[in-house]
Amino acid sequence: MYQAFLLKYAEIGIKGKNRYKFENALCEQVRRHLERIDGSFRVVREQGRIFVEAEEDFDLEDAVEAMGRVFGVSSISPVTVIEDKEWDSLTKAVGDFVEEQYRDRTFSFKVKCRRSDKGYPYTSPEVCVEMGSYLLGRFPGLSVDVHSPDVFIWVEVREKAYVYSKVYRGAGGMPLGTNGKAMLLLSGGIDSPVAGYMIAKRGVFVDAVYFHAPPYTSERAKQKVVDLANQISRYTGPIRLHVVNFTEIQMYIYEQCPHEELTIIMRRYMMRIAQHIAEESGCLGLVTGESIGQVASQTMQSLAATNDVCELPVYRPLIAFDKQEIVDVAEKIGTYETSIQPYEDCCTIFVAKHPVTKPVLSVIRRSEEKLAEKIGDMVTEALETREIIEIDG
Amino acid sequence: MEAYFDNAATTSVFPEVGEIMRKVMEQDYGNPSSRHTKGMEAEQYLKKAAEILAGTLKCQPKEIIFTSGGTESNNLALLGAAAANPRAGKHIVTTRIEHPSVHEPLAYLEQQGYDVTYLPVDKNGRVKVRDVEDALRDDTVLVSVMYVNNEVGSVEPICEIGRMLRRKNEGVLFHVDAIQAYGKYKIQPKKLGVSLLSVSGHKIHAPKGTGFLYVADGVKIKPILFGGGQQGGVRSGTENVPGIAGLGEAARKIYQDLEQKREKLYSLKNQFIQAMQTLPGVTVNAVEGIALEETAPHIISVSFEGIKSEVMLHALAQEGVYVSSGSACSTHHPELSGTLKAIGVADSLLDSTLRFSMSFLTGQEQVQEAVAAVEKVLPVLRRFTKH
Numbered sequence: 001m002y003q004a005f006l007l008k009y010a011e012i013g014i015k016g017k018n019r020y021k022f023e024n025a026l027c028e029q030v031r032r033h034l035e036r037i038d039g040s041f042r043v044v045r046e047q048g049r050i051f052v053e054a055e056e057d058f059d060l061e062d063a064v065e066a067m068g069r070v071f072g073v074s075s076i077s078p079v080t081v082i083e084d085k086e087w088d089s090l091t092k093a094v095g096d097f098v099e100e101q102y103r104d105r106t107f108s109f110k111v112k113c114r115r116s117d118k119g120y121p122y123t124s125p126e127v128c129v130e131m132g133s134y135l136l137g138r139f140p141g142l143s144v145d146v147h148s149p150d151v152f153i154w155v156e157v158r159e160k161a162y163v164y165s166k167v168y169r170g171a172g173g174m175p176l177g178t179n180g181k182a183m184l185l186l187s188g189g190i191d192s193p194v195a196g197y198m199i200a201k202r203g204v205f206v207d208a209v210y211f212h213a214p215p216y217t218s219e220r221a222k223q224k225v226v227d228l229a230n231q232i233s234r235y236t237g238p239i240r241l242h243v244v245n246f247t248e249i250q251m252y253i254y255e256q257c258p259h260e261e262l263t264i265i266m267r268r269y270m271m272r273i274a275q276h277i278a279e280e281s282g283c284l285g286l287v288t289g290e291s292i293g294q295v296a297s298q299t300m301q302s303l304a305a306t307n308d309v310c311e312l313p314v315y316r317p318l319i320a321f322d323k324q325e326i327v328d329v330a331e332k333i334g335t336y337e338t339s340i341q342p343y344e345d346c347c348t349i350f351v352a353k354h355p356v357t358k359p360v361l362s363v364i365r366r367s368e369e370k371l372a373e374k375i376g377d378m379v380t381e382a383l384e385t386r387e388i389i390e391i392d393g
Numbered sequence: 394m395e396a397y398f399d400n401a402a403t404t405s406v407f408p409e410v411g412e413i414m415r416k417v418m419e420q421d422y423g424n425p426s427s428r429h430t431k432g433m434e435a436e437q438y439l440k441k442a443a444e445i446l447a448g449t450l451k452c453q454p455k456e457i458i459f460t461s462g463g464t465e466s467n468n469l470a471l472l473g474a475a476a477a478n479p480r481a482g483k484h485i486v487t488t489r490i491e492h493p494s495v496h497e498p499l500a501y502l503e504q505q506g507y508d509v510t511y512l513p514v515d516k517n518g519r520v521k522v523r524d525v526e527d528a529l530r531d532d533t534v535l536v537s538v539m540y541v542n543n544e545v546g547s548v549e550p551i552c553e554i555g556r557m558l559r560r561k562n563e564g565v566l567f568h569v570d571a572i573q574a575y576g577k578y579k580i581q582p583k584k585l586g587v588s589l590l591s592v593s594g595h596k597i598h599a600p601k602g603t604g605f606l607y608v609a610d611g612v613k614i615k616p617i618l619f620g621g622g623q624q625g626g627v628r629s630g631t632e633n634v635p636g637i638a639g640l641g642e643a644a645r646k647i648y649q650d651l652e653q654k655r656e657k658l659y660s661l662k663n664q665f666i667q668a669m670q671t672l673p674g675v676t677v678n679a680v681e682g683i684a685l686e687e688t689a690p691h692i693i694s695v696s697f698e699g700i701k702s703e704v705m706l707h708a709l710a711q712e713g714v715y716v717s718s719g720s721a722c723s724t725h726h727p728e729l730s731g732t733l734k735a736i737g738v739a740d741s742l743l744d745s746t747l748r749f750s751m752s753f754l755t756g757q758e759q760v761q762e763a764v765a766a767v768e769k770v771l772p773v774l775r776r777f778t779k780h
Contacts, residue, residue: 350777
């Protein structure tokens with residue numbers, strides 16, 4: 001007997017001929033996440049699921065947590081592998097398993113069986129019935145309930161036999177690397193890290209861009225963004241973070257354009273710059289943490305005005321989320337505490353008291369004409385002087 | 394170029410201090426409580442440091458209790474003195490501009506049933522001796538006044554308060570937070586009538602995590618840390634031998650030619666203030682109508698009209714000039730600086746105030762650099778001020 005894990009996946013089961021690509025990507029991600037914990041594991045594909053066999057001692061909680069972060073995995077079950085599947089030794093091993101897993105053996109249960117070894121002397125229903133009566137005999141406190149048992153005891157008879165009863169929920173989604181790459185506009189706030197997490201959950205690799213405006217934003221604000229990128233990279237894998245110095249552009253806009261349009265025009269330039277970097281990096285879209293109506297710059301009119309400058313598709317995974325729903329995810333993925341550190345908006349100089357909430361595109365475009373003289377050079381300069389930070393993941 | 398003007402926050406460690414610490418950590422690493430020779434060697438460092446420190450205060454080595462720094466010294470002084478003198482009364486007198494490591498333990502004592510009087514200060518940040526005297530009651534057990542204020546550099550009338558307390562001869566304990574004053578002034582607690590005096594190491598080029606509390610012979614305090622009974626049971630815990638050795642060395646160095654060094658600092662301070670006062674919309678706090686020598690030599694508080702201190706701070710950092718903001722960003726820290734408020738800085742300037750603080754390592758060039766940096770960033774930032 002030894003320990004292993006059975007990982008199940010939902011969506012990639014239906015991807016036809018590309019299936020092996022998805023399964024390989026998934027195995028690779030499982031390996032990557034397990035590399036970071038103590039122990040040595042073998043990850044193998046087997047008939048529509050993945051087996052992870054532990055080759056030495058490991059911490060169960062760490063392992064479940066690590067695999068729980070892998071997108072594409074729908075559930076994780078620690079299983080006991082029974083090499084000698086001959087009936088008497090199988091029943092004893094399943095009994096030992098129950099004894100080991102459950103201190104309090106007064107629950108109701110149902111045995112479920114899958115049998116791929118068709119030569120096995122018992123059919124699946126027979127295994128269920130016989131195993132059930134063996135367990136009842138060995139543990140008098142147990143009772144059978146075939147409709148809503150407290151515990152399902154799964155017995156699988158393949159080349160070897162497997163028994164498991166606990167099922168942990170996986171991260172869901174699709175394996176990283178199965179859906180290309182996108183450029184995330186990452187700020188120090190609560191929303192954008194969550195947006196990055198959510199897009200990665202659909203199998204998308206993520207790079208990120210952060211707009212830094214020293215001295216109006218501090219080095220600590222930048223460090224906070226690096227910390228956030230590190231935190232989401234536990235899910236998204238390596239992130240290349242582009243830090244763009246936006247001060248000159250921001251000040252130029254401030255001087256040339258109406259103050260109530262500042263935020264919109266700034267965001268339009270952020271989008272333009274992000275798009276430029278995205279195209280250079282082979283990204284297929286931009287990702288933002290915008291959600292309709294959250295702030296003045298996220299009304300539908302404002303979103304349309306910023307969207308206007310983008311040729312790449314802009315993905316907004318949080319578009320219909322309420323703030324609390326976003327906070328819930330941020331807490332789950334561990335970015336919330338970092339996001340609420342107060343370094344970000346210390347400098348509200350560039351936020352107008354009454355920003356436009358219903359910008360008119362033609363008006364905004366006309367205002368931007370006032371920037372014609374220098375803005376091209378400034379954007380080029382910002383692109384050229386950007387700092388690139390590799391986040392390992 | 395780098396001009397470090399945040400010495401009231403912390404200082405660099407003197408190279409000699411680093412050397413001696415390294416030696417203690419790598420070679421003479423014994424536990425001073427161990428009976429063997431390694432232990433004795435370590436104990437020698439403690440003795441030597443206590444002697445040096447006692448020498449600077451003209452007191453006895455046994456009156457020095459090593460701590461982990463200013464916060465612990467202040468906590469030990471206030472909580473320890475209160476606990477040791479329960480029958481002497483439950484009233485404490487202090488000022489509105491003390492450091493949080495004094496105000497917070499006092500707030501804790503208030504919860505325990507103590508009554509604390511917080512005295513106001515004038516526009517230059519000084520408490521009136523008369524106010525202290527008037528605040529005294531029959532049940533006053535302790536007076537706690539800082540020597541030098543950390544935010545604006547005001548110097549409190551410690552000598553006069555001590556004299557007044559001695560004249561009244563009522564056995565009221567006198568605690569002085571000397572964290573910003575030690576190493577800048579020759580302080581003789583006995584002469585001043587001070588019973589407890591707090592010192593921090595990292596403000597005088599010793600490492601962080603070091604400091605001491607002077608406890609006058611005969612003054613009883615109770616410990617706030619309990620354990621192996623080191624330092625006569627007043628402060629349990631294996632002594633930070635390398636840190637203490639470093640603290641002794643730093644104190645020895647800093648008190649050499651103190652007068653000359655202080656004069657140099659005053660001349661730098663004077664230069665800096667003069668330069669600031671020529672700039673429009675710039676005010677130097679807590680120096681109005683008094684001689685420069687009545688203020689601390691190393692701290693200068695400056696308000697810049699219309700500019701957020703944090704923005705200015707980052708802009709100066711870009712120029713290689715490191716300072717502190719008089720108060721943090723108001724959106725997230727509603728409690729703006731108590732000291733600035735207490736000395737009557739206008740509300741509009743509370744979030745526009747920076748502290749420039751020097752040490753004996755600060756030179757003329759750095760002052761020029763800092764002035765140049767201010768002159769450079771001021772007009773740029775003013776252009777983008779919200780009106």
